Each structure stands twice: as C-alpha cells, then as structure tokens.
Amino acid sequence: MPDIIDGNKISEEIHAELAAHLANISGRKPCVALVRVGDDPASISYVAKKSKVAAKIGIESRLNILPESTTQEQLDSLIDNLNADETVDAILVQAPLPKHLNEQATFNRVSAAKDVDGFSFANLGKLCQEDKSAFVACTPAGIIELIKRSGVETRGKRAVVVGRSLIVGKPLALLLMQKGIDATVSVCHSRSENLKQICKEADILIAAVGRPNTITADMVKDGACVIDVGINRIPCAEKKSGYKLVGDVDFESVAPKCSKITPVPGGVGPMTVAMLMANTVKSFFARSQK
Ligand code: NDP
Secondary structure, three states, X not given: OOEEOOHHHHHHHHHHHHHHHHOOOOOOOOEEEEEEEOOOXXXXXXXXXXXXXHHHHOOEEEEEEEOXXXXXXXXXXXXXXXXXXXXXXXXXXXXXXXXXXXXHHHHHHOOHHHEOOOOOHHHHHHHHOOOOOOOOOHHHHHHHHHHHHOOOOOOXXXXXXXXXXXXXXXXXXXXXXXXXXXXXXXXXXXXXXXXXXXXXXXXXXXXXXXXXXXXXXXXXXXOOEEEEOOOEEEEOOOOOOOEEEEOOEOHHHHHHHOOEEOXXXXXXXXXXXXXXXXXXXXXXXXXXXX
C-alpha cells in the first residue's frame, strides 16, 4: 500500500512553527480580517475553521459578516476600510461570493500587501515573475508544501494538473514549473483530449476538478504520487449530516498503484488553512519592517 500523506499532521507542524515564530513578538499580534457574504454552509464552516486555527497560533481574526443582499458598493467599501486599517495585516474574502457580486473585481480590490489569498492580479503577476514577496494562493502553496515535506522528488519529473482554475490549477502549474521545483508540467481541463493517456504519464498527478471519480486506476502510472484537491459532498445515509466528503480520485482503486496519495478529507484541505496563516504571518513581518 502507498504512503498516505497526512495533511492534518503536516499542517499541525506548520501551525507549531508559526506559533513559535510569533512567541517572542511584543505589541500587537498579526491580524487577519475574514470577510463572509451570505450564509453558504461550507463558507460558514471554512471561516470558523480559519478563526479557530488563527487563535491557536496567536493570530487575531476579525470576522466581517455581510448579508446575502450586500451590494458591490457595500462590499467595496468594507474592503477599502480594511485596506486602510493599519491594524489589519491580511484580508481574506471567502469564496464563493453570491452570484450578483463580481468575485474577481473584489479580489483585485484587496490591497496587494494584504492579499493573503493571492488571487489579485498583482500577486498572480508576482508569482509569474517568481518574486519572493508574492502571496501565493493558499491551496497551491499548501500542495507544494505537502509535496516537499513528504519527500516527493519534483526535479525533472512529469507533473500533470487536472483543472485550470485561477485559485488552484493555474497558480499550481506556475509553482510546479518554478526554478527549484523544476517539474515538467501539463495542465488538463474539460476540453482536453486523451486525458487518460496524459494522466498516465504523470509522476505527480494532481486532481482539482470538483467531480468524484474523475481519476480512476487506469489513468495512473504505477508508483505515481497522487494529490487529490477535490472536495465533493455526496449523499450518505450512514452520516448524521446526510452526506460525506470525497475527492476527485477513486481512492480505493487508485491507492494500491501509488507511491503516495492524499486522502479526502485530511489531505490538501488542512494545508490551505495552514498556508493562509503562513501568509498572514509573512504579511505581518513585511509590514512591521516598513
Ligand atoms: P473550478 O470549477 O473552478 O475548476 C474545475 C476545473 O476542472 C476546470 O478547469 C474544468 O475545466 C476542469 N474540469 C471539469 N470537468 C473536467 C473533466 N471531466 N476532465 C478534466 N477537467 C475537468 O474548481 P476549483 O479549481 O475551484 O476547485 C476544484 C475542486 O477543488 C473542487 O472540488 C473544490 O471544492 C476543491 N477545492 C479544494 C480546496 C481545498 O482546500 N482542498 C480549495 C479549493 C478548491 P474547464 O476550465 O474547461 O471548465
């Protein structure tokens, strides 16, 4: 059987490193402003989790909850206030926003110096330039950290990313091809032909699709490392909640073929939160040195 990459354990290690880094600061703590619009159940639980982890590390989190009916002007005004607030180091606008709001314009409105989600054009541009001051989107950054800390060789290896979204697939492809990581990267999407053959060439296969069982055993090379980003809720009568979480990978059939694989839940998810905290601490120190 493969090594199961334990995202909970690795994220706990990162939390402890960040807490140690903050242990000797005097004065105010780092502060992340969390913005949630509406009452999407998944967003409620993600924001609550982020607050909880922040408190554990020694980061202040300020929750800004706006009603579903919030206008773009009202949201922009909140972001402008948070941008101007000297006591706020980091701003996270929880996606997805209600449909009537412009998500990309909102991400771009967050000051680049506080954009710990890394979704603004400024930080995506810096990432492209391999500028170390960039805030890198948390899920892709977390995946790279998981790969590094699990001892997966990337140099010269074939990496295939399935999914080309702005929040996962695209920045992840940029990170994998960066100097020092040095993978040879292919990116697939819903229009890709020969998906199976392309995936089968991967030493590192990363699925960020949002569809259960997209990756099946016949698509995976023997000994590959498989990273499952997907979070899909499927009905499950045995669970009290009525659903269970699964990834994009058919874990049961794929796992026996892999050298390493991430589970869902407990793989990439906790790393996303850990990297939000790491970006907040990075912003705090960068701003306090100005
Ligand atoms: P998007 O819906 O934005 O992107 C999905 C991508 O998958 C698109 O590029 C799409 O192609 C591609 N795709 C869809 N169907 C297929 C297919 N049959 N074959 C190949 N490619 C396909 O999703 P996100 O990137 O935002 O999220 C992906 C998954 O990751 C979701 O389950 C989400 O919940 C999860 N997620 C998990 C996080 C975590 O912390 N673990 C954080 C963020 C996301 P096209 O561009 O052509 O439409």
